[in-house]
Amino acid sequence: VHIEDRGYQFAxxxxxxxxxxxxxxxxxxxxxxxxxxxxxxxxxxxxxxRPILEQLAREVVRRNRIFEGYVYLQVxxxxxxxxxxxxxxxxxxxVVITARYSNRNAAQKTAQQGICVITVPxxxxxxxxIKTIGLLPNVLARQKxxxxxxxxxxxxxxxxxxxxxxxTNAWIITQAxxxxxxxxxxxxxxxVTRTTLLEALADLGxxxxxxxxxLAEALQAREAFITGATTxxxxxxxxNQQSVGDGKSGEYTLKLREKFHNYAHKQ
Amino acid sequence: VHIEDRGYQFAxxxxxxxxxxxxxxxxxxxxxxxxxxxxxxxxxxxxxxRPILEQLAREVVRRNRIFEGYVYLQVxxxxxxxxxxxxxxxxxxxVVITARYSNRNAAQKTAQQGICVITVPxxxxxxxxIKTIGLLPNVLARQKxxxxxxxxxxxxxxxxxxxxxxxTNAWIITQAxxxxxxxxxxxxxxxVTRTTLLEALADLGxxxxxxxxxLAEALQAREAFITGATTxxxxxxxxNQQSVGDGKSGEYTLKLREKFHNYAHKQ
Numbered sequence: 091v092h093i094e095d096r097g098y099q100f101a102x103x104x105x106x107x108x109x110x111x112x113x114x115x116x117x118x119x120x121x122x123x124x125x126x127x128x129x130x131x132x133x134x135x136x137x138x139x140r141p142i143l144e145q146l147a148r149e150v151v152r153r154n155r156i157f158e159g160y161v162y163l164q165v166x167x168x169x170x171x172x173x174x175x176x177x178x179x180x181x182x183x184x185v186v187i188t189a190r191y192s193n194r195n196a197a198q199k200t201a202q203q204g205i206c207v208i209t210v211p212x213x214x215x216x217x218x219x220i221k222t223i224g225l226l227p228n229v230l231a232r233q234k235x236x237x238x239x240x241x242x243x244x245x246x247x248x249x250x251x252x253x254x255x256x257x258t259n260a261w262i263i264t265q266a267x268x269x270x271x272x273x274x275x276x277x278x279x280x281x282v283t284r285t286t287l288l289e290a291l292a293d294l295g296x297x298x299x300x301x302x303x304x305l306a307e308a309l310q311a312r313e314a315f316i317t318g319a320t321t322x323x324x325x326x327x328x329x330n331q332q333s334v335g336d337g338k339s340g341e342y343t344l345k346l347r348e349k350f351h352n353y354a355h356k357q
Numbered sequence: 358v359h360i361e362d363r364g365y366q367f368a369x370x371x372x373x374x375x376x377x378x379x380x381x382x383x384x385x386x387x388x389x390x391x392x393x394x395x396x397x398x399x400x401x402x403x404x405x406x407r408p409i410l411e412q413l414a415r416e417v418v419r420r421n422r423i424f425e426g427y428v429y430l431q432v433x434x435x436x437x438x439x440x441x442x443x444x445x446x447x448x449x450x451x452v453v454i455t456a457r458y459s460n461r462n463a464a465q466k467t468a469q470q471g472i473c474v475i476t477v478p479x480x481x482x483x484x485x486x487i488k489t490i491g492l493l494p495n496v497l498a499r500q501k502x503x504x505x506x507x508x509x510x511x512x513x514x515x516x517x518x519x520x521x522x523x524x525t526n527a528w529i530i531t532q533a534x535x536x537x538x539x540x541x542x543x544x545x546x547x548x549v550t551r552t553t554l555l556e557a558l559a560d561l562g563x564x565x566x567x568x569x570x571x572l573a574e575a576l577q578a579r580e581a582f583i584t585g586a587t588t589x590x591x592x593x594x595x596x597n598q599q600s601v602g603d604g605k606s607g608e609y610t611l612k613l614r615e616k617f618h619n620y621a622h623k624q
Contacts, residue, residue: 101368
């Protein structure tokens, strides 16, 4: 990477992380759709035609012999003499694609135990609906979580509602059995796993609501969980050191985790 | 730069831009003090002892034979397998130092004519007091300015007050002759040029106030200007297509520009 890559000097770039299962990309169409939206919102071009980029991602998975894991894809506005304004239109964007193995059994064990989350104020910029590489606020939130023995930080808006996690979407299941996650119109990134899970919920006939929920409501919930391309559906058993429900991985949550891949697109 | 440099994947880094005049660094102690603060706020280490880094910056200036221009210095949290949480403590940080010539005569001509600014909503994260490389909101604001024929975008907070420019601090001189710039406690980056200029104002016996000012107040001002290490003191003659004062570079502003280097530290 060049030292004057705009990704390195300005965080002027976007990315996607896509799960790999049995050597195939999971929910690739949705990930590339979202990449298209990110690029478009920032007036960035595709570094190459979309089908070629998709093919390249699969090739990186294949050559690295990744059977289970994920692929990381990053596009920046390219290399140019440092200047805030966009470079000349013919500046080629920079692409990085990497693939990595991840241990599904270890993740499954974690899911059985459930994870702890903490809450921190949401200090990010207003355009968190774009999946940019400007992740420092997320880094700081995750680091704080780690220092407090937690795996994820949930971000609180000024109204005391949870927006999302530092790198995942946040969900609760109320005592009445309603699955709740924040609407995606603003304030959060529209997670691909989130979207697929919402479809699964509808198909399974489970009640769900897309709306904001408060920390207090989360602490009173029957179950809680997070979703993301690398975590899938991951039970939350403690929030700020307080147990959620009976303090064990939620029954519904584990079922949703189990069934998730029935609803995801693989190719 | 490695593709897994945390500066490239997370904007997990900080930077400084320091003016070079007659081959010497301008206000270097303040720039390195601020770098120290940025590093400390993000729990990052110095990549090497501070005097060595300062020496290195001077060496880059010397070897590139930069007589007039600026030096750019960036420090990131180093290279590590992608994970939001901080890497192991012994991970070396990455350093980039570049020096570049800039044309003082061209800048002086621009100053005589004055520049146009536009206003856009301030959409940045809450910790803009840290000089991080997460500059995408600034990039987008500057780009919007360029598209509207302006050189800088002033950022408006929710109260309708101007926080600062995309890459400079914002100032007005009221009809009563009081120089006004926003307090630096929060919401803006404490500019080195800003700090030096405040000292100059005190020394010159000019009245000044550190307080928020609204767009309406700016439009009624006698003069307006921006400050930054590369722009120095630069008159603003139009805001959102409306003239400031008589629409020409302000008399006081040009005097402050002229006298600025008397107050800056050179070495």
